[in-house]
Amino acid sequence: MPPRIRQTAAEADAVLVSQDVLSRLKGDILDGHFAPGARLRFADLQKSYSAGIGTLREALSHLLPEGLVELDANRGFRVAAISAAELRDVSALHIEFERRAIVESVRHGEDAWEAGLVLAFHRLAKIERLSREERKQRSSEWVAAHRDFHRALVAACPSRWLLRLRAQLYDHMERYRLISQRHRPLGPAKRAEHEAIRDAAVARKAELAGELLAAHLRETTETVLRHAPQFMPAPP
């Protein structure tokens, strides 16, 4: 397990220490820094994140209902396990929610949404144009830009709850994706697919955008599943 821990964001929009710790901890779980099933000891976390025990418990309690960590009484917190079966379960729901959300988003989106989408795509494309080497070094930027792009696609969906659930599932899918990529070369750039989805959305072809997005996600899941051996539980 690499010793590097997510640092406090320079932008630091998190006014509360607990929220800063929360987002760093979540990022470190999603990108596989903490392996699935790994115990999260307070002594370690305290050093890594320079936060008190109470603050750490607060962040971990937040991650509990999100399903990213688990708690057994008096034995502390563990990173949630992963499995091929759960990936299939999460993915199926996730794809469906994304499709529904983008369809509604395209139908309801106004100018501001369209502008936000074009901007988000631009930022993502800019990073993807960098050299392979540089992309590797700034991979967390790519992750953020990719996330922002997918969020921009569905941002105009009027159902706050659909967006909320979509976000939960997106997190879990991202974890599977990042873990599966952890020890192998970066997957092929998906820029063409992203571009096609953006075009369909801007052209207000809701159903088409939904279909393209669903296909994009289906393929990603299949790629991850093809590298599924590493999903077997980690040693205690």
Place this chain on the structure above:
Amino acid sequence: MPPRIRQTAAEADAVLVSQDVLSRLKGDILDGHFAPGARLRFADLQKSYSAGIGTLREALSHLLPEGLVELDANRGFRVAAISAAELRDVSALHIEFERRAIVESVRHGEDAWEAGLVLAFHRLAKIERLSREERKQRSSEWVAAHRDFHRALVAACPSRWLLRLRAQLYDHMERYRLISQRHRPLGPAKRAEHEAIRDAAVARKAELAGELLAAHLRETTETVLRHAPQFMPAPP
């Protein structure tokens, strides 16, 4: 606001204080003891739940991603607001999830599931047979039995994530239901509807069970919406 606070459950399966506080706090929010939008001051909570500040923060942090409380930095926690618009949003998704979950549950349920369902219905019916007076006094038992019955219906659904999301939405729907009933007579007993759903499930008529359950929930939501005036935000 009534001064009565949920007491530690006699069964007390919660080994951790934080989990006990969590479930009591959640119950008190769901049944409207804490009004939507109300601030949750630590000094009060500390007295009411006889727990330390850290423990209370831990419980509230857990309720944050569930959407039952909100946090603004350095101003503390508030009970999440409610609105007719959100009720419609939550209800539409909830009904859909319930339907899908029960269809899958009926298709996959084995003997143990069937037995559990029959038992849960029996317990619910038993409480509903009590006199109006006694039902009122033991209303929290009815709430628990009702929740258990609905959970038993979908328990055999193989998608853990569908069940998870269903549970989240059930909580929110229950809050709307209990708040709307708070200051008016108990709604008409739904025993006949529950019985019909149970029968369809036991008879393995999956689609029928789904349709009956959806109709049951739709009607409940409509009843709540008809009494919507009280959903306007509470005074600060």
Place this chain on the structure above:
DNA sequence: GAAGCAACTATCTTCGAAAATCCAACCTGT
């Protein structure tokens, strides 16, 4: 009177010490 400022109060946020719990290693008697 309005705006700016300062002191004061109420409340939240953070932290680590102390109590409780678990687990592994070590006895002890059969």
Place this chain on the structure above:
DNA sequence: ACAGGTTGGATTTTCGAAGATAGTTGCTTC
């Protein structure tokens, strides 16, 4: 050898004191 019990160290859980922040009141100045 082994079941059962005991001790000690590692770890979690709980708690409230101390620091930080927001909101309020009252004073001063223009």
